[in-house]
Amino acid sequence: MSPLLQARDVAKSFGRTLALRGASVTVGAGEVVAITGPSGSGKSTLLHCLAGIVVPDAGEIHYGGTRLDELDEDTRTRLRREAFGIVFQFGGLVPELTAAENVAVALMFGGLGRAEASAAALDWLKRVGAGDCAPLRPGDLSGGQAQRVALARALAPAPKVVFADEPTGALDSVAGEEVLGLLLGAAREHGTTVVLVTHDNRIAAFADREVVVRDGAVSEVPAVTR
Numbered sequence: 053m054s055p056l057l058q059a060r061d062v063a064k065s066f067g068r069t070l071a072l073r074g075a076s077v078t079v080g081a082g083e084v085v086a087i088t089g090p091s092g093s094g095k096s097t098l099l100h101c102l103a104g105i106v107v108p109d110a111g112e113i114h115y116g117g118t119r120l121d122e123l124d125e126d127t128r129t130r131l132r133r134e135a136f137g138i139v140f141q142f143g144g145l146v147p148e149l150t151a152a153e154n155v156a157v158a159l160m161f162g163g164l165g166r167a168e169a170s171a172a173a174l175d176w177l178k179r180v181g182a183g184d185c186a187p188l189r190p191g192d193l194s195g196g197q198a199q200r201v202a203l204a205r206a207l208a209p210a211p212k213v214v215f216a217d218e219p220t221g222a223l224d225s226v227a228g229e230e231v232l233g234l235l236l237g238a239a240r241e242h243g244t245t246v247v248l249v250t251h252d253n254r255i256a257a258f259a260d261r262e263v264v265v266r267d268g269a270v271s272e273v274p275a276v277t278r
């Protein structure tokens with residue numbers, strides 16, 4: 053499998069807190085990788101560095117042939133919008149927009165016109181079982197509905213990589229596995245690479261590979277034969 057994403061010796065501090073101290077990880081194209089580890093070990097920070105949301109203090113982030121950490125902010129943001137889909141624990145939806153508009157806006161960033169984007173947004177909401185949510189604003193959605201809408205928004209523009217930070221964290225285990233099933237089903241269908249942070253071993257077991265972060269560094273767990 054050819055490497056698509058790589059963190060090399062990444063360090064990141066927040067004030068006096070050293071969140072990452074030389075973390076390295078390689079993710080292959082089409083691979084589903086779960087980042088696990090104790091609370092506060094640096095999982096989210098590593099995900100944010102890989103996704104170009106946080107710029108490391110030291111080390112390198114490679115995406116394809118591009119040094120993500122060396123791009124200026126505008127270029128990094130553009131690349132993120134074009135190539136990455138991002139799902140956060142509590143959805144991270146824009147509160148003023150309806151569910152359908154939240155998804156449509158992501159498609160319009162990708163170049164679709166308003167009418168096309170609205171139609172495609174509705175299709176995606178139906179695909180993730182959130183068709184009824186289309187006219188509702190995030191404040192009127194349950195946690196599970198918001199997660200489904202966030203998933204539709206992340207997947208609709210056909211990203212190369214989906215980054216998900218505790219994508220099932222706000223859900224009970226049944227709903228969590230369902231949302232994860234939708235994410236992995238869509239990803240495997242399209243060959244999308246998925247990097248997800250989870251503290252839940254059952255969720256991690258669905259990944260191709262688990263990467264464990266401890267004290268800001270990575271110890272990779274070998275691929276499990278299933």
Ligand SMILES: Nc1ncnc2c1ncn2[C@@H]1O[C@H](COP(=O)(O)OP(=O)(O)OP(=O)(O)O)[C@@H](O)[C@H]1O
Pocket residue numbers: 066067069070071089090091092093094095096097098251
């Ligand atoms: N924006 C920030 N400002 C200050 N400190 C931060 C920030 N982000 C992370 N940290 C600190 O960096 C360390 C690593 O945090 P991170 O969120 O990456 O860990 P985590 O493994 O994802 O934790 P959790 O499982 O609890 O979400 C923690 O000590 C955290 O408090």
